[in-house]
Amino acid sequence: MTIALLATGGTIATRATDRGRAVGADAADLLASVGDPAGVTGVDAAGRLSFAATPDDLATLARTVREHCRIHDGVVLTHGTDTLEETAALLALTHDGATPVVLTGAQRPFDDPAPDGPTNLAAALAWATLGRPGVTVVFDGRVLPAIGVRKVHTSALTAFAAPGRGPLASIDGGGVREHATAPPTGLADPPERLPRVDVVAQYVGADAHAIDAAAAAGAEGIVIAAFGAGNATPPVVAAAEALIGRGVPVAVASRTGEGAVEGLYAGGGADLARAGALFAGDLSPWQARLLLAVAIAGHPDDPVGAAREWLGRVGATG
Numbered sequence: 001m002t003i004a005l006l007a008t009g010g011t012i013a014t015r016a017t018d019r020g021r022a023v024g025a026d027a028a029d030l031l032a033s034v035g036d037p038a039g040v041t042g043v044d045a046a047g048r049l050s051f052a053a054t055p056d057d058l059a060t061l062a063r064t065v066r067e068h069c070r071i072h073d074g075v076v077l078t079h080g081t082d083t084l085e086e087t088a089a090l091l092a093l094t095h096d097g098a099t100p101v102v103l104t105g106a107q108r109p110f111d112d113p114a115p116d117g118p119t120n121l122a123a124a125l126a127w128a129t130l131g132r133p134g135v136t137v138v139f140d141g142r143v144l145p146a147i148g149v150r151k152v153h154t155s156a157l158t159a160f161a162a163p164g165r166g167p168l169a170s171i172d173g174g175g176v177r178e179h180a181t182a183p184p185t186g187l188a189d190p191p192e193r194l195p196r197v198d199v200v201a202q203y204v205g206a207d208a209h210a211i212d213a214a215a216a217a218g219a220e221g222i223v224i225a226a227f228g229a230g231n232a233t234p235p236v237v238a239a240a241e242a243l244i245g246r247g248v249p250v251a252v253a254s255r256t257g258e259g260a261v262e263g264l265y266a267g268g269g270a271d272l273a274r275a276g277a278l279f280a281g282d283l284s285p286w287q288a289r290l291l292l293a294v295a296i297a298g299h300p301d302d303p304v305g306a307a308r309e310w311l312g313r314v315g316a317t318g
């Protein structure tokens with residue numbers, strides 16, 4: 001059994017500096033922190049804080065993970081928590097085969113007197129060793145599905161949840177208790193590049209400025225971080241209808257944090273649905289954005305059709 005540990009940076013690898021926390025631990029340091037387990041090869045895949053990652057970085061990482069899936073029995077990534085859910089979604093969409101891919105990270109730095117990184121990394125390696133297929137996130141003793149995972153706390157050690165989808169398993173001193181299996185992954189090839197897809201936030205009185213600016217800046221798709229079950233202000237609905245009419249795919253996801261979107265209300269979600277917007281089920285706006293970008297890259301003729309099918313397959317829509 002061989003496992004690749006791909007270190008990409010994040011708080012789990014940071015030390016204090018006079019500029020603020022900075023990445024200062026590599027794959028070898030991380031493996032040393034968990035006692036250099038046999039069969040695990042450390043790879044320095046990146047060394048950044050995850051808020052600084054670009055779409056190109058994510059596409060490159062997805063291809064790197066695929067390569068390591070071909071030569072190892074499992075792949076574990078250490079990753080910054082800020083955008084871990086976005087990388088997790090991309091890896092889930094582009095996963096190939098049955099090799100377990102497990103993401104983890106930490107809320108406390110590498111040089112913290114009571115770090116959570118070693119516990120999380122040890123649990124991630126233990127979960128990967130079990131060989132369950134698919135892409136998961138292991139954090140603070142919980143195994144979560146990649147699709148649906150969200151960072152839900154800025155500082156607590158229980159930083160992640162998958163609302164409505166629940167932990168798949170718990171890992172603690174008593175061992176691993178499995179409750180559920182993750183939905184299927186592996187719907188597309190990792191794209192060479194991720195097209196620009198922008199997220200437009202909804203708030204009381206939001207006008208069409210942001211959505212129009214996104215389109216003018218070259219966004220090939222738009223995600224509306226909508227009110228409630230999938231509503232937007234009248235000017236944003238009108239702008240979205242116009243964009244869809246010009247062939248720009250528009251997806252709708254909720255800003256609430258839990259539950260699925262539906263086109264229910266006249267003047268809001270019902271109008272968006274009638275215009276042909278993609279309702280992204282229970283995906284967060286951030287994961288919906290990755291899904292739409294992968295669909296645009298892989299299915300330029302019908303990205304909305306491809307994305308609709310994938311949403312069903314990952315259990316995001318009914």
Ligand SMILES: NC(=O)C[C@H](N)C(=O)O
Nearest residue numbers: 010011049050080081082
């Ligand atoms: N806890 C963390 O890893 C947060 C950090 N800013 C990152 O995402 O890289």
